[in-house]
Amino acid sequence: MSALISISKAEKSYIQSALEATPPLREDGRSLYDFRSVLLATGVAPLANGSARLNIGKSPEEGGGGTEVLAATKLEVETVDGADAVDGGRIVCTVACSPAAYPHLSPNALDDLQHDYTTTLHQVISHPSLHPKNLGILRGKKAWLLNLDLVVLSDAGNVYDALFMAARAAMWDTKVPATRAVQYTAKGGNAKKPADEIEKMETEGDAPSGFDTRQIPSATDFDLPDYWDEGEVLSGRDMWPLCVTLNIHSSAYFLDASLKEEAAAPLKLIVAFAFPSTSPPRVQAVRLLGPGDVPHTRLKSLVSEAGKYAQEMYNALEVKLRDEDFRRNQKARNRFAQR
Amino acid sequence: MSSRVEILNDGGYRSDGRRQYELRDITIDLSPRGTADGSAMITHGLTEVMVDVFGPREAKLRGQTLHDRALLTVEVGIVPFSTGERRKRNRGDKRILELAATIKQTFEPIVQTNLYPRSEISIFVSVLQQDGGLLPASINATTLALLTAGIPMTDYVTAITCGVHSTAPLLDLTTLEENDLPHLTVASLPRTFKVTLVAMETRLHVERVSECMKIAGEAGKVLHQEMKRAVEARTKRLVQAMDMAPRIGGVGGGVDRDVDMDEDNQT
Numbered sequence: 001m002s003a004l005i006s007i008s009k010a011e012k013s014y015i016q017s018a019l020e021a022t023p024p025l026r027e028d029g030r031s032l033y034d035f036r037s038v039l040l041a042t043g044v045a046p047l048a049n050g051s052a053r054l055n056i057g058k059s060p061e062e063g064g065g066g067t068e069v070l071a072a073t074k075l076e077v078e079t080v081d082g083a084d085a086v087d088g089g090r091i092v093c094t095v096a097c098s099p100a101a102y103p104h105l106s107p108n109a110l111d112d113l114q115h116d117y118t119t120t121l122h123q124v125i126s127h128p129s130l131h132p133k134n135l136g137i138l139r140g141k142k143a144w145l146l147n148l149d150l151v152v153l154s155d156a157g158n159v160y161d162a163l164f165m166a167a168r169a170a171m172w173d174t175k176v177p178a179t180r181a182v183q184y185t186a187k188g189g190n191a192k193k194p195a196d197e198i199e200k201m202e203t204e205g206d207a208p209s210g211f212d213t214r215q216i217p218s219a220t221d222f223d224l225p226d227y228w229d230e231g232e233v234l235s236g237r238d239m240w241p242l243c244v245t246l247n248i249h250s251s252a253y254f255l256d257a258s259l260k261e262e263a264a265a266p267l268k269l270i271v272a273f274a275f276p277s278t279s280p281p282r283v284q285a286v287r288l289l290g291p292g293d294v295p296h297t298r299l300k301s302l303v304s305e306a307g308k309y310a311q312e313m314y315n316a317l318e319v320k321l322r323d324e325d326f327r328r329n330q331k332a333r334n335r336f337a338q339r
Numbered sequence: 340m341s342s343r344v345e346i347l348n349d350g351g352y353r354s355d356g357r358r359q360y361e362l363r364d365i366t367i368d369l370s371p372r373g374t375a376d377g378s379a380m381i382t383h384g385l386t387e388v389m390v391d392v393f394g395p396r397e398a399k400l401r402g403q404t405l406h407d408r409a410l411l412t413v414e415v416g417i418v419p420f421s422t423g424e425r426r427k428r429n430r431g432d433k434r435i436l437e438l439a440a441t442i443k444q445t446f447e448p449i450v451q452t453n454l455y456p457r458s459e460i461s462i463f464v465s466v467l468q469q470d471g472g473l474l475p476a477s478i479n480a481t482t483l484a485l486l487t488a489g490i491p492m493t494d495y496v497t498a499i500t501c502g503v504h505s506t507a508p509l510l511d512l513t514t515l516e517e518n519d520l521p522h523l524t525v526a527s528l529p530r531t532f533k534v535t536l537v538a539m540e541t542r543l544h545v546e547r548v549s550e551c552m553k554i555a556g557e558a559g560k561v562l563h564q565e566m567k568r569a570v571e572a573r574t575k576r577l578v579q580a581m582d583m584a585p586r587i588g589g590v591g592g593g594v595d596r597d598v599d600m601d602e603d604n605q606t
Contacts, residue, residue: 045420045421045467045468046385046468047420047421047422047423047468048420051420064370064371064372064373064378065371065372065373068372068373070418070467072418072420074419074420074425076425094419094427096416096418096419098391098416098463098465099414099416099463100372100373100375100378100391100393100463100465101373103374103375103391103393103461103463104399106399107430147419147420147425149418149419149420149425149427151418151465153372153373153389153465154372154373154374154375155373156373
């Protein structure tokens with residue numbers, strides 16, 4: 001993938017020599033490993049099951065600028081015998097780029113770019129190692145399809161980190177509606193008898209019943225109980241990966257590049273990490289993008305460095321997400337009670 | 340008896356508690372975004388539309404340029420989670436192309452394109468949420484975005500939908516009402532009292548049209564006030580910021596803001 005904007009040779013060498021100076025300098029005065037400020041809000045799309053809006057580098061005075069990403073999840077019921085549907089549910093990620101974010105790109109180039117982002121994100125997030133347990137509805141019959149849609153509203157550099165952060169926040173925010181299995185019996189007064197909770201239905205199927213076919217779960221459909229809650233959170237929501245982009249220039253690297261810096265140092269290493277609560281962090285994906293090469297011996301240290309920054313990012317995001325949760329639930333309830 | 344929603348109940352209230360001619364609340368955000376020359380976000384009830392304007396600039400496709408005026412291009416994008424049912428619409432979707440063409444036709448007579456020959460003004464509309472009145476919200480947001488980009492226009496364009504329930508006209512319909520009622524979208528010019536767009540996809544009795552047009556015109560004036568207030572507030576902020584900024588090469592105070600190029604060179 002080539003750089004998204006073109007800058008002159010002089011500007012390019014200006015940025016590069018500033019990065020090589022001691023101490024290294026960047027155009028906005030940050031040090032090499034500083035991030036711009038990150039703003040996040042969850043629950044921004046009322047019609048989605050979970051959503052988030054994320055901005056990296058919004059200028060505080062003018063109220064504009066920065067990389068802005070909108071992410072939302074929507075759940076759909078799928079019949080498992082369909083062509084694509086999988087037992088236990090599946091996740092599909094789609095990234096769309098607003099033409100306003102890339103005003104100089106032709107429609108075809110924009111499609112290519114969207115496809116690049118979509119592929120990377122889909123491969124990482126829909127990986128079986130991260131699959132949430134509660135996307136199944138009726139085993140072998142119905143399952144949820146989780147559509148994660150991301151829209152890049154404006155690009156001021158470092159889109160990959162923004163996409164992964166927004167995706168994580170939206171998935172974290174997602175609520176899966178509670179379902180109840182329903183079975184039909186031929187005789188008796190109650191033609192429609194609600195069976196037990198879905199979890200119970202599944203254990204029932206596991207019973208070592210030998211040839212007794214009556215033990216096969218007979219639930220054929222499900223209904224949504226009328227309840228005030230939006231449902232339960234997606235299981236394993238702590239696992240959704242975060243990504244750190246290392247922009248590599250000669251022997252140094254830097255984080256959170258602006259568009260110009262991306263054009264001046266086009267080689268980047270993208271590392272996505274998941275942070276399971278019980279085990280050490282896991283590398284979920286590594287991509288080396290752009291022209292250039294990295295010596296084999298250096299790669300290991302780069303990945304472990306990236307892990308360090310990802311951990312910091314994870315901690316900060318975790319605090320913010322819990323805070324958002326608190327703001328939207330606890331505080332809203334208190335405000336309502338005080339009225 | 341039926342589970343259908345009552346559009347207008349006996350007390351004269353609509354399903355969301357509004358009166359017949361009452362508009363939903365409108366929030367206007369004109370803060371700059373990305374590299375756009377002008378941008379506006381309008382939240383009209385639950386409908387949310389964001390418009391970015393680029394230009395006048397050199398056309399992306401040189402072959403399309405016109406020798407005597409600027410080319411107006413409109414692209415519309417609807418995010419898949421903007422409706423209740425997830426639906427991904429691609430760029431080639433007929434509905435989207437129609438919406439874009441309608442917006443383009445609405446603005447072609449208003450924008451003074453003859454001032455910028457051989458250039459392009461591109462308008463990008465992104466729809467973040469829809470709850471009725473998609474076209475009017477897009478038109479209003481486009482007006483504001485063009486204004487913030489500083490593109491000369493002869494007037495504001497304000498648009499609103501007007502529906503008719505049996506004989507009672509209703510303003511500013513939600514999705515629920517749009518599905519049930521015949522309605523027309525009217526884009527008017529509040530200063531000259533002209534109309535640049537009337538769009539209708541359903542049947543409406545001839546006798547109701549004139550009443551609808553009259554009420555929609557009135558609503559256009561109200562919208563105009565609202566939009567003007569937002570634009571003026573933004574301009575005021577800009578002027579203040581200009582006063583505060585240190586003047587480059589100037590000796591005088593912040594009184595005369597127009598810097599003459601020649602004069603500046605001499606000092």
